[in-house]
Amino acid sequence: MQLKFALILCLLVALLISAAQAKSSKKSTPKKKSSPKPAPKVKIPSFVGKLLQKRSELTFYWRATNNDYPGGRTVTIGTCAGVPIAxxxxxxxxxxVMEGSARLNNxxxxxSGNCDCGKGYNCFVTLDPKLFEWGESALGTALRxxxxVASNDLLPNSKIYVPQIAGWVTPVTKKKHNGCLLVDDTFSMDTSHHMDFYSLDFEYYVDLDNKYPTNYIDIYEASNCTLLDYMRK
Structure with missing residues (x-):
């Protein structure tokens, strides 16, 4: 009986050793590394012309408003002739002075007028709100x-297309931007390969910048572009 039990025990030990050896001899299959997704290709509409600038800097500008600057009224802004405005x-x-345009509480x-502000604030003009509802451009046209957009090295009053802006949901009407823009403003500083996008108000700049953080853009000629109204549905 003891001999039979010993034989069974030896057989079990042999089976366990064999199983352990078989397990250790298996090669582990390495996991496949997922290949990085290619960057999405920018689709350029058929109406778009040649590439004018690649990787130009994008910034924003807006009109100043009283609500953005709470506090006491301590200085007077006036016309170039020194006539007080407010x-x-x-x-x-x-x-x-920096932005060149503002809407007062009244x-x-x-x-900005046709004179240098110097160290004071007598350098402005008041605009007819019926003609310049959102401000006046450097070309004397109504800002949209x-x-x-402002640029110093793109053809004034030309239409351009920026694919990185196409598809943005604009803050006021929630219309999707078609990427078509108008070069009707300029920088007061000397700069090139740089486009300033008119967002109207600071809060709209914050909204767009948070949703679509973009520092560099490509600019295409687009004379057949359709300029949309993003302030009215």
Missing amino acids: KVNKNFADNI GLIVN PFVS
Whole structure:
């Protein structure tokens, strides 16, 4: 009986050793590394012309408003002739000088005049809101929110197409942008390969910049582009 039990025990031990050896001899199959997804190709519409600029810098500009600068009214902004327009917060006045356009709490639209501000604020004109509802461009035309752009090295009053902007949902009407823009403004500083996008208000800039963080764009000639109105449905 003891001999039979010993034989069974030896057989079990032999089976366990054999199984362990078989397990250790198996090669593990390495996991396949997923290949990186290719960057999505930018689709260019058929109406678009030649590439004008590649990887140009994109920035935004907007009109200043009283609501963005709470605080006491400590300085007076006026015309180039020194005629007072309004008393406003100093930070607000500084921003009007920088941006070139503003909407006051009383509804007045002011724009940079044809004179140097120097160290003061007597360098503005008031605009007819019926003609310049959203501000005036450097070409003397009415600015178009989400359409007007400033550039120093693109043909003035030319239409362009920017594929990186096509598809943006604009803040006011939620219309999708078709990528078509109008070069109707300029920079006050010397710069090139740089486009400034008119977002109307600071809050709209924040909205677009958060949703579509884009620093560089490609610019195409687009004389047949359709300029849309993104302020009215």
